[in-house]
Amino acid sequence: MRGGKINSLDFHRKDDLLVTASDDDSVRLYDIVSAKLIKTTYHKKHGADRVCFTHHPSSVICSTKYNLDSTGESLRYLSMYDNRILRYFKGHKERVISLCMSPVNDSFMSGSLDHSVRIWDLRVNACQGILRLRGRPTVAFDQQGLVFAVAMEAGAIKLFDSRSYDKGPFDTFLVGGDTAEVCDIKFSNDGKSMLLTTTNNNIYVLDAYGGEKRCGFSLEPSPNTNTEATFTPDGQYVVSGSGDGTLHAWNINTRNEVACWNGNIGVVACLKWAPRRAMFVAASSVLSFWIPNPSSNSTDESTDPQATVKSDQV
Template sequence: TFCQKCAVTSDKCPVDNAKLTVVVNNIAVAEQIGELFVHCKFGCRVVNGVGKSGTYEVDPQGCPFTVKLNTRKEHEENCDYRPVHCPNNPSCLPLLKMNLEAHLRECEHIKCPHSKYGCQFAGNQEAYHSHLTACRFEGLKEFLQQTDDRFHELQFSMAQKDQEIGFLRSMLGKLSERLEQHEKSIELKFDVLDENQSKLGEELMEFRRDTSMLSDELSHINARLNMGVLGSYDPQQIFKCKGTFVGHQGPVWCLCVYPTGDLLFSGSSDKTIKVWDTCTNYKCQKTLEGHDGIVLALCIQGNKLYSGSADCTIIVWDIQTLHKVNTIRAHDNPVCTLVSSSNTLFTGSLKAIKVWDIVGTELKPRQELTGLNHWVRALVASQNYLYSGSYQTIKIWDIRTLECVHVLQTSGGSVYSIAVTSHHIVCGTYENLIHVWDIETKEQMRTLTGHVGTVYALAVISTPDQTKVFSASYDRSLRVWSMDNMICTQTLLRHQGSVTALAVSRGRLFSGAVDSTVKVHTTRTRTRTRTHTRTHTHTCVQKCAVC
């Protein structure tokens, strides 16, 4: 058995250092100790002196009683020798409990019981009783007490509300954490869903492209059969890729061929224009630099090359020297398209077409054509008319008067490309469609389908026998359309990216694409040989397999 100090402050036995597991009170010993008599602490005083620190002795002026240890606390709480303070004023001298009553009769600091409401009275007991009869708060004490009680009730209610608010805040915190966890979980699921949807979209696009290719092949076969029956099919009109121009460091957005056909110009996202030899080695002859933005449009008039760019300018180049001769700030927005007619240049941008007079190396602004609803991405000048394409609209302008003489309504979003033949107006749209109108009646004849992406460019090759329209699309393909029967006779899939630009010259087709290359396509030149095992006349009825 040990004292409480030794047992509680150590986890080992003071005797043998064994680990203490359970420590309990020794009731028998505690009762024996509790019966011992001790002096009241108010009857003892600290011994002052060298070597006597912390020792006590009996104070003859203190409490004379000795009490059992068990009753010591009860005695000391009621001991007459216990020091107390005046309840009226803490600055009064310390007192013994036995003297407190006499002190209160003489204390000059007795406060009015209504001091908490603002009464300033302080005096002795006699003055206190006299004050109560005249105190203005005494008559209101019941009301003040009720107010106090109500105030305490409100405080208690407020404390309860504070606890409830604290609880609700903790619950709200937990709910916020759970909500955040759910949001993160949902975001992850949405990410997975988006990824799966993207994969499905790509697979669907590939499936559509493959389906389109198969459909084209079937159409091509049918066209061959039909043309063979009609006697108009010529296998030499099948276009083949003959060469590739490599050198740009970004997507090719526009092409233009010099009238003699020996030079090809290409504009790119790398802000340059490259000049290619189209007759011998297909190599770059020169790189023209000057724009601060993507080169979006090219046009040739006489011996001058005009280039439009996303930097909102037009640069004039001398084709003989291949040097820049002028720069014109043309629009407030990118110059999307250029076309020339005689000595007039037309430029297309956001909701505007500007008309410029070509005077040497200068461009003199003549007029601005307005009333357009969106970007003007396509311009074609044919005979005396200018054709402009914007959002689901083609406007036909008289070049001489610059008045709009006709409006064609389209579908499929913005018009990205226009081609004009001797009999048709053709346009390619954002939503994969190619619309065809009769050039005389302006009535829509057909909508050609097959592409699975924006139709960026159209080009025409006409011969006395037939007219072919070429279409270039986001789906990386080129399509050849016979305008005699409005069917696709061939599909070329030679580029690794979207085909964005076309140009024709001397029966050759040039195509530029996002894969940074330009390709040249020509008709195949091969001779068919037929071996007949019979001799035929015009009256032959039974035909061989060749016929």
């Protein structure tokens, strides 16, 4: 475990870049074409917890792990180019557990254990909006940036119009039969489906328009570690880690598992599909790049990544 556990990762939307934040207080930038580390910066004062790209390929937003009570600096706007803090964002009283950037403008959102969601603008220090919620808040923008989702207590998902969120949610969905808190939300690329991962390692795919549950999958529990799932680019498959260290893939139309891989090291806490490449990345204490095997005869070729490249955190 050279770099410690990886806390979060994010792909740039238009460049072949990946950023990770780790328990050793590092933020690392990778070239995903070659799976090579480009740059490492350390943040011993604040730590490195949640991380996401801005629209600029060398700028990221990173959340704070340490000294939050004394500084109030819950989020930092970082330049990876020269390891410089461009702006601090103060407001959250406890750790940020969910972070996402708008795909269309300079706004971003953060959800915190202080039971609030805050909307920010990269260009100003002050918070632009606050939503007070019950439970653990998790946030996500859709791919067009028109709608954002907020998960809260008892499996409730509230949908907001990004341009008029002050008017309140325009719809609320309930994940029936499961009161576990949602730890991750993703929209499919076509905006038709939402992917929810809960703290007790259940995965649900919901219709993004009506909220109906399309399918659900249960995984081995992973004490003290929340796992993450991801859609394939066509929105037809879901890939996820599990508490026993395996990776799984399902067809959401047939609800069948189509692949299971044991090649990963440790419980996968972070997993995302690259927006511009036929690959996904899984992370525990090791960062693994998974790519499809073009010679496979499988009918589910897009979910048959038998060739892998592994890159230890260095």
